[in-house]
Amino acid sequence: MDMVFRLIAKERKRLREQLQLIPSENYASSAVMRAVGSVLMNKYSEGQVGKRYYQGNVNIDDVERLCKERALKLFGLDGDKWGVNVQGLSGSPANLAVYVALLEPGERIMSMFLPEGGHLSHGWHMPHKKVSFVSKIWDVEFYHVDRKTRVFDYDQIERQALRFKPKLLISGGTAYPREIDHKRMGQITRKVGAYYLADIAHEAGLVAAGVNSSPFPHADVVMMTTHKTLRGPRGAIIISRKKLAQKIDSAVFPGLQGGPHNHTIAGIAVCLAEAQRASFRHYAKQVVVNAQVLASELAAAGFDLVSGGTDKHLLLVDLRTIGISGWVAAWALEYANIIVNRNTVPQETASPYYPSGLRMGTPAITTRGMKEREMRRIAGWIVAVIEHSRKWVLPEGKQQRRLFAQRFHKRLAIDGTLDLIAKEVKRFARRFPIP
Numbered sequence: 220m221d222m223v224f225r226l227i228a229k230e231r232k233r234l235r236e237q238l239q240l241i242p243s244e245n246y247a248s249s250a251v252m253r254a255v256g257s258v259l260m261n262k263y264s265e266g267q268v269g270k271r272y273y274q275g276n277v278n279i280d281d282v283e284r285l286c287k288e289r290a291l292k293l294f295g296l297d298g299d300k301w302g303v304n305v306q307g308l309s310g311s312p313a314n315l316a317v318y319v320a321l322l323e324p325g326e327r328i329m330s331m332f333l334p335e336g337g338h339l340s341h342g343w344h345m346p347h348k349k350v351s352f353v354s355k356i357w358d359v360e361f362y363h364v365d366r367k368t369r370v371f372d373y374d375q376i377e378r379q380a381l382r383f384k385p386k387l388l389i390s391g392g393t394a395y396p397r398e399i400d401h402k403r404m405g406q407i408t409r410k411v412g413a414y415y416l417a418d419i420a421h422e423a424g425l426v427a428a429g430v431n432s433s434p435f436p437h438a439d440v441v442m443m444t445t446h447k448t449l450r451g452p453r454g455a456i457i458i459s460r461k462k463l464a465q466k467i468d469s470a471v472f473p474g475l476q477g478g479p480h481n482h483t484i485a486g487i488a489v490c491l492a493e494a495q496r497a498s499f500r501h502y503a504k505q506v507v508v509n510a511q512v513l514a515s516e517l518a519a520a521g522f523d524l525v526s527g528g529t530d531k532h533l534l535l536v537d538l539r540t541i542g543i544s545g546w547v548a549a550w551a552l553e554y555a556n557i558i559v560n561r562n563t564v565p566q567e568t569a570s571p572y573y574p575s576g577l578r579m580g581t582p583a584i585t586t587r588g589m590k591e592r593e594m595r596r597i598a599g600w601i602v603a604v605i606e607h608s609r610k611w612v613l614p615e616g617k618q619q620r621r622l623f624a625q626r627f628h629k630r631l632a633i634d635g636t637l638d639l640i641a642k643e644v645k646r647f648a649r650r651f652p653i654p
């Protein structure tokens with residue numbers, strides 16, 4: 220057997236035996252995987268439905284048309300008012316296509332500050348380094364959460380927008396646990412004459428199910444990834460006001476991409492049909508209930524939940540009050556078969572590689588059928604691992620950290636307490652099937 224298939228089998232085993240609490244991950248259904256692994260990957264189809272630059276696209280046209288129709292139906296949108304593009308290869312290129320379509324180089328973007336939960340593709344830059352290429356092309360300024368509450372103060376965002384006068388205001392991020400007030404964001408953009416891009420990469424499935432509020436009445440463009448709460452293949456959907464749709468289509472192709480990934484578009488079409496079922500709505504509701512139970516269990520154990528809790532699928536824990544680095548905690552949890560993100564937190568005092576927080580989410584474990592009872596058990600293990608790991612203090616200095624890391628991994632591998640929890644978690648996880 221080709222080594223690659225052995226590695227795939229190993230990854231399947233890992234996905235089954237560990238608890239995946241990374242909020243941007245999920246388990247796509249067997250039907251989605253079948254579509255993505257289909258003959259559609261053989262075809263070139265540059266262009267749009269009914270207007271291709273390649274011959275032989277009768278079936279591809281039908282798949283892409285169906286995918287777009289399903290996207291409109293899922294979000295309850297009128298095809299005369301909204302345009303859909305499903306060709307973006309993933310969330311970051313789809314966001315880039317939106318900027319290319321709506322902005323001239325040098326124009327202004329206002330977006331959420333990355334260390335407080337924003338996203339790289341929204342133009343991340345530091346005073347001494349333009350990290351995202353977006354920040355080399357456009358003039359990007361960030362807005363912040365309130366220092367005390369660690370949630371957005373929309374009056375403050377409005378004052379900043381009136382001063383900075385962006386052409387594009389973006390909401391959405393990777394680690395903000397609260398719902399966005401799309402209505403307010405839409406009002407702000409209209410006041411300053413900007414476009415409003417709602418990036419619901421994370422929340423798409425929750426919005427589709429009506430569990431989080433819809434940005435559609437208020438946004439000019441909505442971008443979503445299809446592989447997070449929407450539970451499809453890796454990809455993106457851009458839905459825009461009809462008057463912007465042509466510009467967005469041209470920015471995707473020929474502006475930024477060549478042939479679309481038709482097998483992915485087919486997988487997206489399958490996941491959009493799945494998301495229309497009542498069972499998906501129950502799933503999305505349970506995702507949020509699970510995240511809230513996990514958050515309240517951790518809070519009861521003395522953990523500092525950023526913003527005090529969550530309205531959605533993810534929670535962010537600031538570990539500074541516990542006195543353990545996010546890096547140490549995330550690795551200790553991985554040895555206990557619990558996979559979370561180490562993450563920056565508002566008013567971060569450490570580096571992104573060794574941040575002060577943990578980000579956790581419930582989309583994947585909820586797909587496996589876990590409910591409130593299971594969340595309580597998982598929270599218990601998380602607390603036990605972190606309490607046990609407080610003794611490991613991350614040193615300062617590059618050299619010292621390298622040495623510490625080497626010894627740390629050896630210690631974790633033979634740690635009796637973690638080993639015991641790892642075995643319990645594995646036994647527990649195996650009871651919940653994956654597609």
Ligand SMILES: Cc1ncc(COP(=O)(O)O)c(C=O)c1O
Binds near residue numbers: 311338
């Ligand atoms: C808010 C947000 N936007 C965009 C993206 C980019 O998606 P991708 O990783 O598919 O490029 C992500 C991914 O995590 C995200 O969270």
